[in-house]
Amino acid sequence: MLKFTEDHEWLKIEGDVATVGITEHAAEQLGDLVFVELPEVGAKLDKGGEASTVESVKAASDVYCPLAGEITEVNQAIADDPSLVNSDPTGAGWFFKLKLDDAGSADELMDEAAYKSMIG
Amino acid sequence: MDTTADLLKTPLHSLHLELGARMAGFAGYDMPIQYKMGVMQEHLHTRANAGLFDVSHMGQILIRAKSGDVRDAALALEAVTPVDVADLKPGRQRYGLFTNDKGGLEDDFMVANRGDHLYLVVNAACKHDDLARIEAALSDTCEIEAQFDRGLIALQGPAAEGVLSSYAPKAEDMLFMDVTELEIAGVPVVVSRSGYTGEDGYEISIPAEETDRIARLLLSDDHVAPIGLGARDSLRLEAGLCLYGNDIDEATTPVEANLKWAIQKVRRNGGAREGGFPGADIILSQFDNGASRLRVGLQPAGKAPVRAGAVLFAQETGGEAIGTVTSGGFGPSAGGPVAMGYVPAAQAAPGTTIFAEVRGKRLELAVASLPFVPSTYKR
Numbered sequence: 371m372l373k374f375t376e377d378h379e380w381l382k383i384e385g386d387v388a389t390v391g392i393t394e395h396a397a398e399q400l401g402d403l404v405f406v407e408l409p410e411v412g413a414k415l416d417k418g419g420e421a422s423t424v425e426s427v428k429a430a431s432d433v434y435c436p437l438a439g440e441i442t443e444v445n446q447a448i449a450d451d452p453s454l455v456n457s458d459p460t461g462a463g464w465f466f467k468l469k470l471d472d473a474g475s476a477d478e479l480m481d482e483a484a485y486k487s488m489i490g
Numbered sequence: 491m492d493t494t495a496d497l498l499k500t501p502l503h504s505l506h507l508e509l510g511a512r513m514a515g516f517a518g519y520d521m522p523i524q525y526k527m528g529v530m531q532e533h534l535h536t537r538a539n540a541g542l543f544d545v546s547h548m549g550q551i552l553i554r555a556k557s558g559d560v561r562d563a564a565l566a567l568e569a570v571t572p573v574d575v576a577d578l579k580p581g582r583q584r585y586g587l588f589t590n591d592k593g594g595l596e597d598d599f600m601v602a603n604r605g606d607h608l609y610l611v612v613n614a615a616c617k618h619d620d621l622a623r624i625e626a627a628l629s630d631t632c633e634i635e636a637q638f639d640r641g642l643i644a645l646q647g648p649a650a651e652g653v654l655s656s657y658a659p660k661a662e663d664m665l666f667m668d669v670t671e672l673e674i675a676g677v678p679v680v681v682s683r684s685g686y687t688g689e690d691g692y693e694i695s696i697p698a699e700e701t702d703r704i705a706r707l708l709l710s711d712d713h714v715a716p717i718g719l720g721a722r723d724s725l726r727l728e729a730g731l732c733l734y735g736n737d738i739d740e741a742t743t744p745v746e747a748n749l750k751w752a753i754q755k756v757r758r759n760g761g762a763r764e765g766g767f768p769g770a771d772i773i774l775s776q777f778d779n780g781a782s783r784l785r786v787g788l789q790p791a792g793k794a795p796v797r798a799g800a801v802l803f804a805q806e807t808g809g810e811a812i813g814t815v816t817s818g819g820f821g822p823s824a825g826g827p828v829a830m831g832y833v834p835a836a837q838a839a840p841g842t843t844i845f846a847e848v849r850g851k852r853l854e855l856a857v858a859s860l861p862f863v864p865s866t867y868k869r
Contacts, residue, residue, distance in 0.1 A: 402530035404820040427529040
């Protein structure tokens with residue numbers, strides 16, 4: 371199941387674990403990324419908490435935790451090579467895996483059609 | 491807050507939109523931040539090839555002495571600037587500073603001796619204040635003409651010489667900081683061999699109604715790509731050049747800003763025309779006794795960019811703040827983060843380890859020599 375947030379994140383949900391990344395639209399808006407700071411594995415985050423920071427040549431932006439949960443895995447590859455987020459935002463450019471406090475909480479997020487209509 | 495409706499437009503505004511630029515308000519103008527290539531590639535393209543920048547938002551001002559002698563205009567201008575204008579030869583340009591009574595900087599600019607008049611290029615955000623300052627000090631002896639609607643294009647990078655020379659062959663013979671009138675496609679333009687990227691290149695002053703046509707002509711060359719303000723900022727940062735309002739402002743002196751080189755000996759203590767500019771007592775005393783803080787290059791040890799506003803500390807934990815980062819980001823040509831800021835004189839030696847607070851963590855930096863990327867001016 372693929373879900374989206376208003377902050378331009380995607381979540382691929384398998385059971386109670388969500389793999390989280392930023393959308394192609396977000397990656398394009400941010401421009402070439404030069405730095406990614408990932409959360410600590412084991413960190414417990416609330417919905418909307420600061421999960422990660424991404425920086426382009428111009429500016430730093432926050433990536434928010436889309437749902438409450440615990441970070442179980444991070445993608446070290448994007449910290450080593452931030453350009454992966456630009457070249458493959460929905461694949462190799464994933465950010466982290468989140469064990470959801472409530473697997474049902476994903477239902478409130480947008481599906482792909484709703485997200486696409488939001489970004490126009 | 492700038493709203494799009496209130497923003498001014500340069501003569502190249504419709505060209506920017508046509509080229510797919512991402513626009514934003516800057517100094518009251520709707521300006522291109524980046525084009526489709528993106529900041530990173532635009533930056534690298536300028537260093538490898540040639541970039542075309544719209545800098546028409548900057549203020550162009552002409553000063554003519556009522557006596558008809560340009561030296562009289564130069565001497566009059568020296569009342570508001572600590573630089574040596576009177577000895578500037580015809581056809582030459584130099585970097586200038588406007589100071590205030592506290593020794594702080596009101597703006598930085600370029601001034602050229604055009605033979606029968608002076609030609610100034612000042613910052614967009616300061617241009618109305620600068621004009622008022624010049625009028626107040628010089629209007630008794632000089633005619634002052636603001637050309638705030640005129641076009642100004644910067645063509646920067648190693649291919650700039652070849653591109654401009656294909657339209658105006660004499661551009662090739664110019665050296666860094668030469669200024670002359672040339673003709674491009676039948677249009678008389680004022681060209682200086684200068685810029686603000688650390689690269690060889692030119693700034694081309696064009697009548698407003700011809701600016702779009704000349705820009706399109708230069709862009710038709712395969713070497714040339716349009717470059718936005720995003721890459722202009724990362725290019726000048728790597729080149730160690732100050733951005734007025736960030737790295738220098740009304741509360742920083744030329745000595746603190748490491749701009750002593752811009753004040754020639756003739757205006758310093760013991761010089762033939764020493765002092766005589768706003769804040770001279772403070773600035774000249776700092777020449778002799780040193781300033782308590784200095785602008786330095788800062789090289790982050792890690793990969794995280796350290797940006798303007800980050801507070802500096804001498805130690806990794808505890809202690810008082812010792813300074814602030816005034817410009818910082820990622821340097822595409824440097825291949826990593828680069829920054830500039832102010833530190834106490836005791837910590838200003840290259841190689842000194844200090845720390846910057848970023849998102850609650852103190853990141854290690856080394857004081858570094860400027861520029862981060864060697865300049866390629868044609869001297």
